[in-house]
Amino acid sequence: MQLYGYWRSSATYRVRIALSLKNISYQSIEINLIEKGGEQHSDYFHALNPTELVPVLVDGGLRINQSMVILDYLDEHYPQPLLVPITGEQRYLIRSLAQDIAVDIHPLNNLRVQQFLTHQMKVKECDKQKWLKYWIMEGFESLDEKLKPLAGKFCVGADVTLVDVCLAPQVYNALRVGVDMTKYPTLNRVYQTLMQHPAFIAAQPENQTGAPTN
Ligand SMILES: N[C@@H](CCC(=O)N[C@@H](CS)C(=O)NCC(=O)O)C(=O)O
Incomplete structure (x- = not known):
């Protein structure tokens, strides 16, 4: 599993917390949002997410942007501990x-x-x-x-x-x-x-x- 993100990005920070809570090992790939006009605008990252925002999670053939959807994915596939209960109001x-x-x-x-x-x-x-x-x-x-x-x-x-x-x-x-x-x-x-x-x-x-x- 690879997480494309930036140390100071709060959306990436959300995903890191979940990965850490669930004890999932992953490779962190830094996309520097500041230097040289921002690596999020590079051809390399644009190909990964044309919205040019981090985070992006890659797991095998699956690629997900939007931190809240990544968190849903992690809860479904790595339910210990759950961040959102499966049932109940x-x-x-x-x-x-x-x-x-x-x-x-x-x-x-x-x-x-x-x-x-x-x-x-x-x-x-x-x-x-x-x-x-x-x-x-x-x-x-x-x-x-x-x-x-x-x-x-x-x-x-x-x-x-x-x-x-x-x-x-x-x-x-x-x-x-x-x-x-x-x-x-x-x-x-x-x-x-x-x-x-x-x-x-x-x-x-x-x-x-x-x-x-x-
Ligand atoms: N709704 C998106 C927001 C992603 C987002 O805003 N990422 C910021 C960092 S927290 C970003 O990549 N900013 C780069 C920019 O504004 O150029 C998510 O939750 O993943």
């Missing part, structure tokens, strides 16, 4: 909370959106930072409210679910742009717990090849 809740992050928050902060704001819209750096923070804070406010009655040790109860897999990378992004996580006590508490979990530690951006060492 809670699976819909877990999926919708995960999508609150992956579909409604994350895309507004993506690199290509930031690059468009800077180069095409001529938005000043301080206003771009305002944009990044605003959309994360807007999403975190309602997410914190939703998780308050649901959270146990993790986002939904006592076990790690797909919501935690999406939360950790999004909080990582939030901290990078200076969001004050104390405003979101439930998210903050669960994030602190996740950062002690061995599978999450192994998947952290700073623990990947390609990350700066200092």
Whole structure:
């Protein structure tokens, strides 16, 4: 199994967490999103995913992009531990909370959106930072409210679910742009717990090849 991704990409980070939780061995292939204009735009990567976004998972003859679909694939083929229960109403809740992050928050902060704001819209750096923070804070406010009655040790109860897999990378992004996580006590508490979990530690951006060492 090969994972094409980037150490700082939050969508790749989601997949790394799942691979690590499920103890799946894989080869990590770095696509540097920053240097030389971004390797995601190279002919080599374009042939793999014409959308020019990471991650892409290759397993034998199968090639999947979209991190949430990759996570579905991993849950189906490597069910220990499951990120989404197979039966019961809670699976819909877990999926919708995960999508609150992956579909409604994350895309507004993506690199290509930031690059468009800077180069095409001529938005000043301080206003771009305002944009990044605003959309994360807007999403975190309602997410914190939703998780308050649901959270146990993790986002939904006592076990790690797909919501935690999406939360950790999004909080990582939030901290990078200076969001004050104390405003979101439930998210903050669960994030602190996740950062002690061995599978999450192994998947952290700073623990990947390609990350700066200092
Ligand atoms: N919906 C996609 C989003 C993928 C995505 O946005 N990837 C980012 C990194 S987190 C990327 O490759 N950005 C490159 C760019 O914007 O040029 C997924 O979940 O896989």
